[in-house]
Amino acid sequence: MTIARVDRRSRRSPARSGATGTGQRTDASALRRRQHRGSRLTALAFIAPLVVYLAAFYLYPLYRNLDLSLRDYTVRSFVAGDAPFSGLDNFRTVLDDPTFGPAMRHTVIFTFGSIVFQYAAGLALAVFFNRHFRLAPTLRALFLIPWLLPLIVSASTWSWMFNSESGVINYALHFVGVSPVDWLNSPDWALTSVVIANIWIGIPFNLVILYSGLQNIPGELYEAASLDGAGAWQQFRRITFPLLRPVSAITLLLGLVYTLKVFDLIWIMTKGGPGDASSTLATWSYQLGFGTLLPKFGPGAAVGNILILIALVFGLLYIRVQRRQEA
Amino acid sequence: MKSRTGKRRYTVIGLLLTALMLFPVYWMLNVSLTPQQDMRKSPPDLLPLHPTFEGYRAVLNDQMPYLGTSLLIGLGTVALTLLLAAPAGFALAKLRPFGGGALGLVLLIAQMIPGIVMAMGFYGIFLDLGLLNSWWGLIIADSTIAVPFGVMIFTAFMSGIPGELIAAARIDGAGTFRTFWSIVLPVSRNALVTVSLFSFLWAWSDFVFANTLDGGGDLRPITLGIYKYIGNNNQEWNSIMATAVVASIPAAVLLVLAQRYVAAGVTAGAVKD
Numbered sequence: 069m070t071i072a073r074v075d076r077r078s079r080r081s082p083a084r085s086g087a088t089g090t091g092q093r094t095d096a097s098a099l100r101r102r103q104h105r106g107s108r109l110t111a112l113a114f115i116a117p118l119v120v121y122l123a124a125f126y127l128y129p130l131y132r133n134l135d136l137s138l139r140d141y142t143v144r145s146f147v148a149g150d151a152p153f154s155g156l157d158n159f160r161t162v163l164d165d166p167t168f169g170p171a172m173r174h175t176v177i178f179t180f181g182s183i184v185f186q187y188a189a190g191l192a193l194a195v196f197f198n199r200h201f202r203l204a205p206t207l208r209a210l211f212l213i214p215w216l217l218p219l220i221v222s223a224s225t226w227s228w229m230f231n232s233e234s235g236v237i238n239y240a241l242h243f244v245g246v247s248p249v250d251w252l253n254s255p256d257w258a259l260t261s262v263v264i265a266n267i268w269i270g271i272p273f274n275l276v277i278l279y280s281g282l283q284n285i286p287g288e289l290y291e292a293a294s295l296d297g298a299g300a301w302q303q304f305r306r307i308t309f310p311l312l313r314p315v316s317a318i319t320l321l322l323g324l325v326y327t328l329k330v331f332d333l334i335w336i337m338t339k340g341g342p343g344d345a346s347s348t349l350a351t352w353s354y355q356l357g358f359g360t361l362l363p364k365f366g367p368g369a370a371v372g373n374i375l376i377l378i379a380l381v382f383g384l385l386y387i388r389v390q391r392r393q394e395a
Numbered sequence: 396m397k398s399r400t401g402k403r404r405y406t407v408i409g410l411l412l413t414a415l416m417l418f419p420v421y422w423m424l425n426v427s428l429t430p431q432q433d434m435r436k437s438p439p440d441l442l443p444l445h446p447t448f449e450g451y452r453a454v455l456n457d458q459m460p461y462l463g464t465s466l467l468i469g470l471g472t473v474a475l476t477l478l479l480a481a482p483a484g485f486a487l488a489k490l491r492p493f494g495g496g497a498l499g500l501v502l503l504i505a506q507m508i509p510g511i512v513m514a515m516g517f518y519g520i521f522l523d524l525g526l527l528n529s530w531w532g533l534i535i536a537d538s539t540i541a542v543p544f545g546v547m548i549f550t551a552f553m554s555g556i557p558g559e560l561i562a563a564a565r566i567d568g569a570g571t572f573r574t575f576w577s578i579v580l581p582v583s584r585n586a587l588v589t590v591s592l593f594s595f596l597w598a599w600s601d602f603v604f605a606n607t608l609d610g611g612g613d614l615r616p617i618t619l620g621i622y623k624y625i626g627n628n629n630q631e632w633n634s635i636m637a638t639a640v641v642a643s644i645p646a647a648v649l650l651v652l653a654q655r656y657v658a659a660g661v662t663a664g665a666v667k668d
Binding site for chain 2 (some may be wrong): 126133379
């Protein structure tokens with residue numbers, strides 16, 4: 069973004085120097101205006117396909133979703149398209165539903181549980197990899213793998229690892245004297261299981277961003293600190309962590325927005341179950357719309373729109389923080 | 396001397412941490428090679444001592460059409476994404492279109508919209524248009540994951556192209572389109588590679604749109620192939636894990652061939668320096 073700003077400034081400067089000769093001024097500006105209008109039209113031609121695309125495949129689906137949530141749909145009227153307008157009835161239904169409370173609570177636990185541990189692990193690893201030892205670049209690249217794998221691959225692998233009878237996790241736990249846990253099928257552990265899998269998937273993202281943030285901290289600061297006798301922990305607490313705060317804010321907010329919308333992982337591992345022990349707003353919305361033989365499109369869309377609202381609040385906060393850092 | 400042994404200690408710790416992190420990936424490989432009768436053995440075999448290729452044979456027999464479909468959908472998504480994102484990125488970076496700033500904000504927000512909400516909206520639209528269960532309908536839906544990201548990458552990259560380069564092309568008499576095609580695109584190779592790689596990987600990995608919009612089609616992607624395996628209450632975990640291994644190949648190729656682009660893609664939009 070900085071590049072863009074510098075470029076724009078340099079392009080403006082010839083215009084300013086041209087304005088010194090007052091005689092040519094009007095001619096030049098008229099010409100410039102004409103050229104400007106031409107280039108505006110060309111710019112439009114380059115950008116129009118994207119604008120049409122966004123209107124047709126972003127705005128329109130969102131509008132359809134809003135429309136769904138404001139009408140009383142049945143399977144038949146969904147196909148025929150003549151469902152009666154019902155105002156906020158669907159939202160009321162959803163808010164009164166006994167699943168709403170748990171789904172909301174699970175969304176909060178899932179999101180915060182995931183990002184706190186992802187961030188902590190990502191930060192520790194970023195500091196570790198910043199020591200520039202042999203093989204560090206290669207190992208850092210290997211850490212990207214969980215993030216690159218298709219979610220269905222990670223989700224099914226973790227499902228089998230969490231298997232209560234033959235899973236390798238219970239096998240590992242028996243060495244430290246823990247009796248087998250019924251991870252995915254017990255209401256007490258299902259949510260924890262999907263959080264663990266999601267932390268694993270999210271660590272690479274945090275590692276990469278925080279590591280690139282560390283590259284911007286000048287090495288002389290550490291040299292000066294170690295001359296003053298500061299140990300590793302002191303250096304982290306007094307230099308790394310405070311100077312990394314802007315990047316940390318961005319990482320956490322972006323992680324929050326991304327984690328709120330996680331659906332695949334939970335759906336594949338537990339389908340939000342058992343019961344609704346691991347259902348979040350995302351999985352509940354899908355469950356209502358597509359998970360049963362009698363789809364409730366209206367309430368499903370209502371839950372989806374509530375989710376959008378929450379995501380937007382944090383999304384706009386992210387944009388604000390980012391803009392302020394750039395300024 | 397002391398610092399060298401210190402560094403070696405870091406390498407050892409680094410190797411251990413990487414092994415721990417990648418254990419699930421190893422386990423996927425291990426299970427994919429485990430014979431069916433050993434699957435429920437306790438304790439499980441930590442090494443594939445009696446490897447079998449039953450699982451991979453099942454992939455060859457059952458999953459080839461799914462893999463082909465995923466390839467088709469991935470490539471289609473790449474084409475559509477580049478077609479939309481590259482010109483728009485150029486315009487936003489160099490032509491200063493009316494409302495460009497607002498468009499940038501829209502793109503940023505678009506990336507935050509949950510996939511299931513989009514899927515539900517698309518479901519209604521595709522039902523009206525008769526596009527459900529069609530492979531190219533899925534290409535359109537999958538492209539929505541990559542287009543905003545693509546425009547942002549192209550804009551950021553093309554902003555860095557010196558204005559003189561473009562001005563020189565103008566003086567030589569090239570129009571805006573020709574400048575874009577023969578000057579800007581060739582020097583934007585890195586951005587083209589990054590956007591192509593990510594849009595392919597995201598389309599290949601997509602599960603939400605596939606399951607919602609193409610659940611009953613003739614041409615279904617590999618993510619649904621795996622999901623069907625699991626959903627059938629299939630206990631042949633070596634087949635499931637073998638399919639998972641095969642479905643991970645694009646990610647592995649991407650990491651080996653284009654590591655620096657991957658890191659660039661992750662940080663894009665998050666850190667501006």
